[in-house]
Amino acid sequence: MRRRRASPVVRRADLVAATVSCLARLGAKGATGREICRQAGVSHGLLRHYFRNPDNLLLETYEQLCEDMLTQLEAAALPHAADPRQALHRYFVAVFSDDWAGPEIIGAWMVFWQQARSRADFAAVSDSFNLRQRALLARLVGQLPTAPGALPMADAIALLSAVLDGLWIEYYLSDQRTPRERCIALCDAAARRLFAL
């Protein structure tokens, strides 16, 4: 009944993965420390061995998810810097990747957003992530050909960012109603109109 020992880094990753899964499946209420350990297949005492408490595990999971997503977004878009419009398209595709927007994950973001409102440490992560994501978006958008009659850059970026978040939620609430392909197509359409391409 005793599992093989694993290196701390592996076990921590296990617990983080189990946390994401629990959050997405059961929400904030159901993602208890014990349930996460059950999902990870370890005894409930182990959580305490690697993290100060369940809340801390949640925060670290949030940090890592943000970090991973940002890294992936950069990896998807930056190599196409030569063709700004395609770089933006790749960015959209990456945003709706199963890795971040899939049914097994996207629910976790809701919980994190919720935490960000009442808890300062979560808010700090959210702020930092938001800032970096916007910077990346601005970098991509900044290389688009400037068109006459376009919106002020700051407004266009804010709107495009809002479209992404809004479609995320739409996709989250029902992947049937607005499938991924349509989300991406809508993003492309929004970019075309916002930047007068």
Next chain:
Amino acid sequence: MRRRRASPVVRRADLVAATVSCLARLGAKGATGREICRQAGVSHGLLRHYFRNPDNLLLETYEQLCEDMLTQLEAAALPHAADPRQALHRYFVAVFSDDWAGPEIIGAWMVFWQQARSRADFAAVSDSFNLRQRALLARLVGQLPTAPGALPMADAIALLSAVLDGLWIEYYLSDQRTPRERCIALCDAAARRLFAL
């Protein structure tokens, strides 16, 4: 220690209001049945007297919040049917009203969205609400002057809806970073570009 009797309709409203408050302040995890009763200033036994269980109270709160918001949105926009552009603007203003997007409420939507993913009854309410809200938006947009080179109507509505949701979240995460006035201005700008006004 015993409160004055209140009519059932009043007490139920009290509990619903306390539920919204608890959800917004404490999130899904903190909004327990007992905590809601504490917030409402009644004994925890009373919840059972009016609702089958805490979950049911949550669902009814969701239904009522949706109903109220939709009613208010209609009341804000429809009287200005003569001037479609102003009707749309009024709609935007109403969407970001303190009544639905205020710091004391908006957190509750996150919890409801979360529930909508895993529970069929919440999903049904969400679907119905979404459908009606889109119908209202389509009605407002349908009266705008048709401009050449505009997006397909369905796309434009989907995008405008996404902008609203996205800005909501943005406003939710930090009312400092994107104040209400800016949210509304961005909505106006989005409408102008999406419908080529």
Next chain:
DNA sequence: TCGCTTATTAGACGCTTGCCTTATAAGCGG
């Protein structure tokens, strides 16, 4: 092969929750 570090488990404790049952009194109808 042995021994030490430490990953891992298991159990106990106090607390809170949801559910249920019983007791009380508020206020209306007669």
Next chain:
DNA sequence: CCGCTTATAAGGCAAGCGTCTAATAAGCGA
């Protein structure tokens, strides 16, 4: 003014959670 309905309170119960402690064994270094 009395009595009945029922809104309200309060307590008990099992279950689950987070925290802590103690016991166990896995696997590396010597």
